[in-house]
Amino acid sequence: MTTQAPNGADLLCETLLANDIDVCFANPGTSEMHFVAALDRQPTMRCVLGLFEGVVTGAADGYARMADKPAATLLHLGPGLANGLANLHNARRARTPMVNVVGDHATYHLVHDAPLTSDIESLARPMSHWVGRAETADGVGAATEAAIRAARTAPGGISTLILPADAAWNATATAARPTAIALPRAAAPDPALIRAAAEAIRAARRPTLLATGLALRDAPLRLLDGIGARTGARIMAQQSNGRMQRGAGRVAVDRVAYVVDQAVASFAETDLVVLIGAKAPVGFFAYPGKPGSMLPEGCRVLDLAAPDGDLVAAIEALAAELGTAAPRLAARQRPDAVRGALTPDAIALALARHMPAEAIVCDESVSSGRDFFRSTAGAEPHDFLQLTGGAIGIGIPLATGAAIACPGRKVVTLQADGSGMYTVQGLWTQARERLDVITIVFANRRYAILHGELTKVGAGKPGRNASRMLDLDDPALDWVKLAAGMGVEAARADSAEAFDDILAAACRRTGPFLIEAVI
Amino acid sequence: MTTQAPNGADLLCETLLANDIDVCFANPGTSEMHFVAALDRQPTMRCVLGLFEGVVTGAADGYARMADKPAATLLHLGPGLANGLANLHNARRARTPMVNVVGDHATYHLVHDAPLTSDIESLARPMSHWVGRAETADGVGAATEAAIRAARTAPGGISTLILPADAAWNATATAARPTAIALPRAAAPDPALIRAAAEAIRAARRPTLLATGLALRDAPLRLLDGIGARTGARIMAQQSNGRMQRGAGRVAVDRVAYVVDQAVASFAETDLVVLIGAKAPVGFFAYPGKPGSMLPEGCRVLDLAAPDGDLVAAIEALAAELGTAAPRLAARQRPDAVRGALTPDAIALALARHMPAEAIVCDESVSSGRDFFRSTAGAEPHDFLQLTGGAIGIGIPLATGAAIACPGRKVVTLQADGSGMYTVQGLWTQARERLDVITIVFANRRYAILHGELTKVGAGKPGRNASRMLDLDDPALDWVKLAAGMGVEAARADSAEAFDDILAAACRRTGPFLIEAVI
Structure with missing residues (x-):
């Protein structure tokens, strides 16, 4: 195969590799066979199969959040993309960089409206920051570079590149091989915005600095907290964030509450919100008679830095303007073993006891995991990755991608049972790739959050009809068998003692493991 | 609850029920809670939960193909719709009638761009024939009627109705309760087209009548075959069809081959193709150096009836014009038990032996099931439902919906393993609803079709990279455990004898059962 002229698919692979994109999460079909063959000629590209496209895109999200660079995905035509859209939606909200390659029929075949034909652009646009199509083999290079540039424009973007089969299989005329493109730089802090924010913070009675993105890494959080310690400003994170560094020796930052009444109460006295790459807090859903904005009337909102800005530089500039005191760092707190009934709180405390340093926590625990955050501020230092767009089915895939990005680190998935079923196929990829992931399934056998929401609205x-749509107990899912069916070892815990024992053992071993926590 | 004023959600339910739509496949979220509550007030509506939206839409497809009327679906915002799109794509290609209800944020909440906000219309359009939005509670009635009308316009259409939360929860001012709308009628045959087709058939050397849709039911097929017997015209079905009646005592009709070379060869001598609701045959995919159209140069193509026409009336008119001879009906052929290695052919022969009369066969066997069609022309009479749009992951859901439409009939799913994993969650719905479905998994532990396609392109x-994307053997999926994890009894067969025994037993019992056929 090495003697043949490079085709469009080869050019695509080479352009990805030249730009340090060397992991491809994939579920290919016939129209992508030349791309598969081209990947086959590039042993430095790591190809990871997902048995459903929601696994593919969710894993690419988890990978990029931890690797701080995009993965590629390989998706089969409109329906393959459609299957991956829900997790692309989450990645878009997390501002994760990603380069999706979606195959299409050969350009001249579209006129036939063959069965798999669909309007791929219309499907891609809502969940992408950039959508493009390579019309010819030689055009693949520039299109791929544009996709990478958009993905790597701060704070990160979803690029979807449509690759017609003939653009992949035709020979290129390009003799030059691709080299790395210059990456766009995040916007430098605007001195006027920094001064205005500093002045407003000094003048405010109850200011809050609301951060997300790169501002939630260890070093900028220390600086932010130093500003808070000096000025009395409260430091908060958005309700959902792509990645946050926390635990012992780090700053413990609260997040905006999901429940509207709690969020409104927490901002009741706030007269200034300074946004650091964040959005002003709004209700996740609308409820009759409740407000959409979580901020009180008259609360001033200022941008310190827009999402596309250099958030870390903006924080440094603000610190220079306002001065800092020593940040308040969380002490290591190892709770005692809990006994008795297995509750979400007991699970959180067991995690605070046993999670090893530098664990990566992927949180799709929905209603059951609300105790985790509070109980683990003093756990060993860890990264915390959230469901950012509300599209359930990301926990298992996110963990899969994070584990591929960070070999040697333990990944822990907090997985609600209803959501876990959405992309349960991801367990197979964890088994195949021998990933070091512990999946904790909160088996309450219902869409518990919806029971609450039904009351709230x-x-x-x-x-009967509502129960039939909100309960999962007839029959109960057997997660130990589901995991075993995909090659993942598993155990069931129905007491706090059993959970503590199983979790401790799971933390001592490596490789995928699942704990069905019957709560 | 009965004393409160009907709200928009109530009006929606009442409009569906007034129009004989009394099954709702659902996976709701917060923004649909008032619709859930309204469904709860309507005990005549059967609500069926799918643990993933691909199950929901695929089941609605299977239901409507067998019930000859639409089901409703209930989907949660853009991502919930996105998860259901692949099977909507298949349903769109099958021309299945369906009314999707997709919740959205309250109208006044959209401005906040809350995390779950997305462009639902852009997602819906490629896979829908009709997309609409109810802006107010009182507008829900007319919007639902428009959705139903579009769904029931021949040959059937996908309607997607977007329901903002406040349009659902606001009280209606409408005192009148909805009544059934007048359904649009299929276009009557065009006498000029009938005469032209008849004349062309008489003049042609090797004419083919190519049919789909309602033309593939027992009675019109007899008439079509009578025309064939009289005139020498060949009767064929499209490569993929939503539903076809076949088996002993019925006409055995060939389908256009999937493999391009075979399809081209079968039309090599054809000088006339008369389309009966069908499309002229094209390649499923493009391949370098192979044609897109399966017809030879100079082959004449005539419409007897367009897809929106009354296909049965058109066939009757053609029969009146050309006359008929006796149709050639398949005799019951019960093959002997096969012994030895378990092959796709052995599975097909066992099905021909044991399948009870009036079974419903849902075929997503992809490459492994190509023997089924040939070997079962003399099986007990059955309905045959296919993957129509090439978007894999429909087998298990399709069977689920067909079983709900036809209690008392045995449903048999021919399920490739790779495709089966896409919507494996559907097994749980089969267990919960106690559906009489036998799922046969063709466990070849690879995307076998793609191995073939890789060679073909x-x-x-x-x-290594290609194998890692095309093989499923590391680890092998354990389908018996997967099924048990969702409450479905299962057994594994690895010889023809074992398969024959297990299938015979499964045909004697009722309720969901899965056979992992290791081939």
Whole structure:
């Protein structure tokens, strides 16, 4: 194969590799066979199969959040992209960099409206920051570079590149091989915005600095907290964030509450919110008679840095302007073993006891995991990755990608059972790639959050039809068997003692493991 | 709850029920809670939960193909719709009637761009024939009626109705309760087209009548075959069809081959193709150096009836014009038990032996099931439902919906393993609803079709990266455990004898059962 002229698919692979994109999460089909063959000629590209496209895109999200660089994905035509859209939605909200390659029919075949034909652009646009199409083999190089540039424009973007089969299989005329493109730089801090924010913070009675993105890494959080310690400003993170560094020896930052009444109460006295790459807090959903904005009337909102800005430089500039005191760092707190009934709180405390240093926590625990955050401020230092767009089915894939980005680090997935079923196929990829992931399934056998929401919208007590749509107990899912069916060892815990024992053992071994926590 | 004023969600439910739509496949979220509450007030509506939206839309497809009327679906915002799109794509290609209800944020909440906000219309359009949005509670009635009308316009359409939360929860001012709308009628045959087709058939040397849709039911097929017997015209079905009636005592009709060379060869001598709701045959994919159209140069193509026409009336008119001879009906052929290695052919023969009369066969066997069609022309009479759009992951959901439409009939799913993993969650719905479905998993532990396609596109022998993307054997999926994890009994067969025994037993019992056929 090495003697043939490079085709469009080869050019695509080479352009990805030249730009340090060397992991491709994939579920290919016929129209992508030349791209598969081209990947086959590039042993430095790591190809990771997902048995469903939601696994593919969710894993690419988890990978990029931890690697701080994009992975590629390989998706089969419109339906393959469609299957990956929900997790692309989450990645878009996390501002994760990603380069999706979506195959299409050969350009001249589209006129036939063959069965798999669909309007790929219309599907891609809502969940992408950039959508493009390579019309010819030679055009693949520039299109791929544009996709990479968009993905790597701060704070990160979803690029979707449509690759017609003939653009992949035709020979290129290009003799030059691709080299790394110059990456766009995040916008430097605007001195006027910094001064205005500093002045407003000094003048405010109850200011809050609301951060997300790169501002939530260890070093900038220390600086932010130093500003808080000096000025009395409160430091908060968005409700959902792509990645946050926390635990013992780090700053413990609260997040905006999910529940509207709690969020509104927490901002009731706030007269200034300074946004650091963040959005002003709004309700996750609308509820009859409740506000959409979480901020009180008259609360001033200022941008310290827009999402595309250099957040770390902006924080440094603000610190220079306001001065800092010593940041308040969390002490290591190892709770005692909990006994008795297995509750979400007992699970959180066991994690605080046993999670090893530098663990990566992927949180899709939905209603069951609300105790985790509070109980683990003094756990060993860890990275905390969230469901950012509300599209359930990201926990298992996110962990899969994070584990591929960070070999040698333990990954822990906090997984609600209803959401876990969405992309349960990801367990197979964890088994195949021998990934060091512990999946904790919160088996409450219902969409518990929806029981709460049904009450909140004033819709009354569930009858038969509502219960049939909100409960998962008939039959109960057997997660130990599901995991075993995909090659992942598993155990069930139905008491706090059993959970503590199983978790301790799982933390001592490596490789994928699942704990069904019956709560 | 009965004393409160009907809200928009109530109006939606009442409009569906007034129009004989009384099954709702659902996976709701917060923004649909008032619709859930409204469904709860309507005990005549059957709500069926799918643990993933691909199950929901695929089941609605299977239901409507067998019930000859639409089901409703309930999907949560853009990502919930996105998860259901691949099977909507298949349903769109099958021309299945369906009314999707997609919740959205309250109208006044959209401005906040809350995390789950997305462009639902852009996602819906490629896979829908009709997309609409109810802006107010009182507008829900007319919007739902428009959705139903579009779904029931021949040959059937995908309607996607977006329901903002406040349009659902606000009280209606409408006192009148909805009544059934007048359904649009399929276009009557065009006498000029009928005469032209008849004349062309008489004049042609090797005419083919190519049919799909309602033309593939028992009675019109007899008539079509009678025309064939009289005139020498060949009767064929499209490569993929939503539903076809076949088996002993019925006409055995060939389908256009999937493999390009075979399809081209079968039309090599054809000088006339008369389309009966069908499309002129094209390649499923493009391949370098192979044609897109399967018809020879100079072959004449005529419409007897367009897809929106009354296909049965058109066939009757053609029969009146040309006359008919006796149709050639398949005799019941019960093959002997096969012994030895378990092959796709052995599975097909066992099905021909044991499948009970009026079974419903849902075929997503991809490459492994190509023997089924040939070997079962003399099986007990059955309905045959296919993957129509090439988006894998429909087999298990399709069977789920068909079983709900036809209690008392045995449903048999021919399920490739790679495709089966896409919507494996559907097994749980089969267990919960106690559906009489036998799922046969063709466990070849690879995307076998893609191995073939890799060769066909001239991409060479798979190396490590290609194998890692096309093989499913490391680890092998344990389908017996997967099924048990979702409450479905299962057994593994690795010889023809074992398969024959297990299938015979499964045909004697009722309720969901899975056979992992290791081939």
